[in-house]
Amino acid sequence: xxxxxxxxxxxxxxxxxxxxxxxxxxxxxxxxxxxxxxxxxxxxxxxxxxxxxxxxxxxxxxxxxxxxxxxxxxxxxxxxxxxxxxxxxxxxxxxxxxxxxxxxxxxxxxxxxxxxxxxxxxxxxxxxxxxxxxxxxxxxxxxxxxxxxxxxxxxxxxxxxxxxxxxxxxxxxxxxxxxxxxxxxxxxxxxxxxxxxx
Numbered sequence: 418x419x420x421x422x423x424x425x426x427x428x429x430x431x432x433x434x435x436x437x438x439x440x441x442x443x444x445x446x447x448x449x450x451x452x453x454x455x456x457x458x459x460x461x462x463x464x465x466x467x468x469x470x471x472x473x474x475x476x477x478x479x480x481x482x483x484x485x486x487x488x489x490x491x492x493x494x495x496x497x498x499x500x501x502x503x504x505x506x507x508x509x510x511x512x513x514x515x516x517x518x519x520x521x522x523x524x525x526x527x528x529x530x531x532x533x534x535x536x537x538x539x540x541x542x543x544x545x546x547x548x549x550x551x552x553x554x555x556x557x558x559x560x561x562x563x564x565x566x567x568x569x570x571x572x573x574x575x576x577x578x579x580x581x582x583x584x585x586x587x588x589x590x591x592x593x594x595x596x597x598x599x600x601x602x603x604x605x606x607x608x609x610x611x612x613x614x615x
Contacts (some may be wrong), residue, residue: 418547418608419485419486419488419607419611420485420486420560421445421461421462421463421485421604421607422462422508423463423469423485423486423579424462424464424483424484424485425467425483425484425485426467426481426482426483426491427482427483427484427489428481429477429481429482430480430483430512431478431479431512432483432511432512433511433512433515433516433519434530436437436515436516438521439519439522439524440523440524441487441488441489441523441609442487442488442489442523442525442610442611442612443488443489443490443522443523443524443529444488444489444490444491444516444525444526444611445489445491445492445493445524445526445527445528446458446490446491446492446493446527446528446530446603447493447496447513447517447527447528447529447530447538447544448496448530448541448560449496449497449532449533449538449541449580450495450496450497451495451579452495452531452532452534452560453530453560453561453593453594454468454492454493454495454529454530456468456553456594457523457558457560457592457600457603458490458492458529458592459594459602460594460597460600461490461604462483462485462490464603465478467483468483468487468492470481472474473485475608478494479489479494479512479570480516482496485577487494487611488611490611491516493513493516494513495544496510496513496540496544497540501512503558517547517551517553518551523553524553524608525587525610525611526554526555526556526607526610527548527553527554527556528555528556528558528603529544529548529555529557529558530557530558530559530560530575531557531558531559531560531581532559532560532561533559533560533561533562533564533570533573533591534543534561534564534565534569534573535566536563536576536580537577537580537581537599542581542582545557545581545582546582549582549583553584554589554610555587555592556586556588556589556603556606557581557588557589557590558586558590558592558599558603559573559574559577559589559591560593560594561589561600562592562596562598563593563595563596563598567581567591570591571576571592574586574591580613589604590602590603592604
């Protein structure tokens with residue numbers, strides 16, 4: 418079992434060229450701005466504020482690396498926030514695209530976060546299709562589940578089946594960084610992804 422509470426912040430990188438070569442297994446977290454990545458990462462680590470949570474969408478403009486035992490948890494910049502200069506958007510795209518397109522990295526899994534309250538955005542679908550086409554292993558984490566009533570959840574899950582390509586073949590976990598729902602399952606999935614290094 419991985420001791421997630423022993424996680425430590427390692428480094429932030431603002432451009433892809435700054436990121437050193439991969440020297441251990443990596444688990445990346447991807448999602449649109451304000452989907453709750455930092456909050457879920459904090460919940461995963463059992464820490465209040467290791468990953469910086471911002472009320473301002475689009476604030477995570479760097480790739481942040483966290484060390485946990487023999488792996489890195491990699492927090493990619495949130496995408497899809499409209500009120501950002503084009504140049505900044507290009508930099509983010511270069512960061513995310515560069516990271517995911519670097520097939521020399523030991524990337525075991527991408528955790529793709531999607532807000533459970535809404536249909537996936539065009540950017541979400543672009544990411545999902547990119548990972549399917551590139552054969553990058555990924556799971557979908559539906560966030561903010563605590564904001565929905567039981568019937569609303571059921572409706573959204575039914576709708577996702579028609580909105581997300583290859584839905585029936587994708588591992589999906591309903592999560593809440595507020596209640597902790599789905600976090601133990603997420604820890605198991607990460608453990609399985611890196612188990613050959615145990």
